[in-house]
Amino acid sequence: METTTKVDLGDFRLETRAWLEENCPESMRQPVKSTSDMYWGGRNAKFSSKDQRTWFEKMLKKKWIVPYWEKKYGGGGLTAEENNILIQEMSRLGCRKPLFSFGIAMLGPALLKFATEEQKLRYLPEIVEGKIWWCQGYSEPNAGSDLAGLQMKAKDKGDHYLINGSKVWTTYADNADWIFCLVRTNPDVAKHYGISFMLVDMSTIGVSVRPIKLISGKSPFCETFFDNVEVPKSNLIGTLNDGWTIAKYLLTHERQMIGGVGETDIKKEISEIAKDKLSMFSGQLDDSLLRAQIAKFEMDEKIFELTIQRIVDEDKSGKQSAALSSFFKYYGTELNIKREELLMQIGGNDALLWVANDHNDADAARRFCRSKGNTIEGGTSEIQLNIIAKRVLNLPS
């Protein structure tokens, strides 16, 4: 247990606000517009501006890259309340995240819960310092919705494992240094019980990567191939053949992230955009059908926010909410694709731009195309509904 000196939260807020105002460069308070606005770290890390570097280094020195991890792992040791204040103050100023990282949001929670102390001390500080860019290797060409049907094999060769197979939807694998994978370590038992969770250095001989081009025209995802890749035994996380427990734990985190839970950036209201773009007559949008769709959407968006708040409050008061990550993932992503659909409608022909002279305008169509993946990645909407039907409603199979 680490002891943190209990400081008055009001003081903490004022100090945090003052520190951010002094140290966050003006350009780092602008909304993220393109991937170059995000710093991902890694072995080949490149800062796209001097301000980006300054901001990262100041936050690193302040121990605020992952403020809520314990100090021995490179975190800031903040309490949940302090961390909330920091998030609120960053959001108030519009501060960008100093480091974008799957290590923080996806691998970190698994290591904290399932890794040995030695593994934690080795991998967590590297994540905080942005030294390693992590990617995730879950899905396979024949294991999408049926993730537990994954086939990539890791054979026990005495002093190491030998991995053969491939992974798809490995986000930014073309830039990543390490990958955390689900692998099959026992093919002879029921599919959920023969899976293990392993870490693999992408520079190992036999690892290769091919980017996948999406309908949005961009390539955030890759396919990653493993051809006789040797992995040290110490790279196994948790118990052999119990990787599915870790996978489920991490998918819960991932679903909440895709569903928008805990998201700090405040999206502009659809109706505000519509008022700017569309013709009005005596204070009302001319297109009365669109007006009704917007009102319905904003109702659901607002009430979904309240629902996140209510469920967090119930959680705090000790009520266990079963399989609710599936609810968040399903409802949050369905709302998001409705939002992008409405933005296409509101944007009119301008929203169709693909290659435009003015770069800033050519975003809506690509965002729309990208949003189509939201209800598929991290478990499709249909899979989430299956989970709710079986685990919450206890409907028969």
Next chain:
Amino acid sequence: MLLILTEEQKMLKQAATEFLQTNSPLESFRELRDNNYKSFDPKVWEGFVEMGWTALTIPESYGGLDFGYTGLGQILEETGKTLTKSPLISSILLSASAIRLSDNEMLKAKWLPELMNGKTLMSLALDEQSFFDLNLIESTAVLSEDNFIINGVKKMVIDACNSNYLIVVARLNDSISLFLVDSNSEGVNIKTDILMDAGSYSSIDFNNVNVPAKNQLNIKIEGEKILKSTLDIGAIGLSCEMLGSVQAAFDQTIEYIKEREQFGTKIGSYQGLQHRAADLFCEIELCKSIVIKALQCIDNEDENLSHYAHLAKAKLGEVLKQTSNEAIQMHGGIGVTDDVNIGFYLKRARVIQRLLGDTNYHLNCIAKQKGY
């Protein structure tokens, strides 16, 4: 403020569940209906009074419990599950709220305790057309010496057949005023219909009805302000009942599809039903959130009360419609017979979703509030 019930509120809800399951289960609704559409069971109403539920929203200075609307909302939610008919909506949720919001001390001191005791019943006489719309109020009040003379036609007045008094909304010098009118006054002619939910709703003619000047609810504050707050509270209270009905109809349907077999298997194992049930589950989670938020807004006198009232009634109207339709469809053939109770929710849904404005009405209000 946390979006959860306090311990006291949870206990109240629990007490309501037990009382209603014992004294007024869903089957009682059928009995009342088959007993010539009786509008409520006086014994059950006495029970409500004894349990203190009619006093929850009455300030202590008038002998009430001052427990708050979040408490009343729990009772209403439970009555939505059992479809228990009572004057709780007409007398307490609507009429007592209007009087409580009024600045006529004499009226408050005299009638709040009476309403709380359950002896005097009141109804709010507002609608004049087939649609809920505040702009369509044409009834008039004219001051003549010590009396107001009221003329007009009111419709859809809940439980007016049982009420001793009516709170009548009328135009006085072009602005909205509210008047407490004795139902037995000369010139008041009440005709009562039964609607599809087996409830009693009245059309009332006011033909040169004399009302003592001291019976005006709004003295210094604007009548419209009292009315709008009453309607916000009313919409939220109705949303509570709707939430109860949504949950009960959903739960009963889930139980049914777990038991019913066709093709040698439980029909609840079919994905065609599972996905629709799971989608409803999500919508119901949203309903719970907006209802508790809106109730807390009443008790905290939140400045955005009307926004949350619109959100609540709009969302609950939508989801109750979806749930009551799905409940029938998933019950299949038996769902369209009067042998089972599931159809009660459909018929109540169609009435309550219209009372004080339907989903479209409230969405329109939200859009106007946000300037589009």
